[in-house]
Amino acid sequence: MLKFSQALHLSIGSISSYKLRSALTTLGIIIGIAAVVANVSLGASFNQFFVDELGSQGSNFIVIYNEDINLFYDNQLEAIRNTPKVEGVSPIRQQLAGVTYISTIRQIDIQGSSADYEKIGNIQLEAGNFFSDQDKYAAVLGSDVAYEKFDQKISYRNSIDIEFIRRDGTPVEHSFKVIGIIDSPDTTFIQTGAESDVRIFIPINTMNEMLGIEDYGGFSITVEDAESVRPVSDEIDKKIARSLGVSERELDNEDVKPYTIFNQADILDQLDELSTGLTSLFISVALISLIVGSIGIMNIMLVTVTERTKEIGLLRSLGFTRSNILSLFITESIILGLIGGILGTFLGLVGSYAAVTILGLPYIFPMYLFVLGVGIAVGVGLIAGVYPANKASKLDPVDSLRKG
Structure with a gap:
């Protein structure tokens, strides 16, 4: 009975004796494993990138906006505010206006x-403060508005003029003091609400007064914890629908509801699907390389069987059984897969780090990828080595010595 230590010693000796052949055998597996590891790591990095971008838009949030005027008023605001687990709620309205600073006018x-x-x-404020509910003609500017939109940069404590057009077409203008500049959120992919760097924020009561209206364009809400986002969103949806005369059975009918509601949990689910799709695509491409690598191992191992016919015949004549020969060749394949797995995993780690650095993504390398990479490589080596090993074990010792 051939001991494992003996099989290991003989296999390592064979690999050492044919360094170039062994290097070529492992090359395919190295490339395949590197591709798998790097692409899984990239998928995790993209997922973290999406989560980070979403977090920069707020935490545990719910957003409601209407698709008609004269829809949301203070009674809806109070209904939301009195919903359990709601930590904060702000009525919101967005409208394009003419903004004047030192004789330069821009639509913002x-x-x-x-x-x-x-x-x-x-x-996040770069300078100054956000307005309080007692402030009236105060403005907080996004960084792009303050530094890029006008011929001259707008500084904290400067004044700007804002002109709205009312629903009846009447223009109304007032001067606002800049009390804060918002730091750029540096988001490049996800926008769930107001893009803070390209907007101007003012108190909604002041905005409504200038526009001569009392309704709101929607609500932005935050809840106490992530687990409560979806149930609280559902409860608010029911309350808003009830106040507008929409029955509960029509809550899922977007054609009936005159408003739209979405929350962080729903967006996270969509991002998870997107991330999973990207990861699956990456892995599918990588698996092609892995299949090519496994075929390479099988081909070279088959060539090895032909080259080592005399050696196999000699081993058989010394008393090695078919199972011993089978064990030797399989052990050799596993060792080659192990070496390829370790080198491929390391190469994948370096490659993924280089890729995320170039793309500006957070670097995520789950530790299970090391075990996964090496495990897949050993498995591929085992599977690819079975047929050549079986062929070697069936060689007739007399014919092998004669052919050798």
């Missing part, structure tokens, strides 16, 4: 909100 989106929006929208 104005966001009306309450003071709670600073927390709900995860507003």
Whole structure:
């Protein structure tokens, strides 16, 4: 009976004796494993990138916006505010307006909100403060508005003029003091609400007063914890629908509801599907390389059987059984797969790091990838080595010595 230690020693000796052949055998598996590991790591990095971008838009949020005017009023606001687990709610309105600074006029989106929006929208200020509910003609500018939109940069404590057009076509203008500049959120993919860097935020009561209206364009809400986002969203949906005369059985009918509601949990689900799809695509491409690598191992191992016919005959004449020969060749294939797996995993780690650095993604390398990469490589080596090993074990010892 051939011991494992003996099979291991003989296999390592064979691999060492044919360094070039062994290197070529492992090359395919190295490339295949590197591709699998790098692509799985890239998928995890993309997923983290999406989560980080979503987090920059606020945490545990729910957003409601209407598709008609004269829809949302204070009674809906109070209904949301009194919903259990709601931590903060801000009525919101968005409208394009003419903004004047030192004789330069630009059309800019104005966001009306309450003071709670600073927390709900995860507003990070570069300078100054966000307005309070007692402020009236105060404005907080996105970084792009402050530094890029006008001929001269707008600084904290400067004044700007904002002109709205009312629903009846009447223009109305007022001067606002800039009390804060918002730091750029650096998001490049996800926008769930107001793009803070290209907008101006003012108190919604002031905005409504200038527009001569009392309704709201929607609501931005934050809840106490992530687990509560979906149930609280469902409860708010029911309350809003009830206040507008929409029955519960029609809550899922978007053609009936005159408003849209979405939440962080729903977006995370969609991002998870997108991330899973990207990862699956990456892995599918990588598996092609892995299949090519396994075929390479099988081909070279088959050539090896032909080259080592005399050696096989000599081993058989010394008393090695078919199972011993089978064990030797399979052990050799596994060792080659193990070497390819370790080198391929390391190469995949380096490759994924280089890729995320170039793409500007967070670097994520789950530790299970090392075990996965090496495990797949050993499995591929085992499977690819079975047929050549079986062929070697069936060679007639007399014919082998004669052919050798």
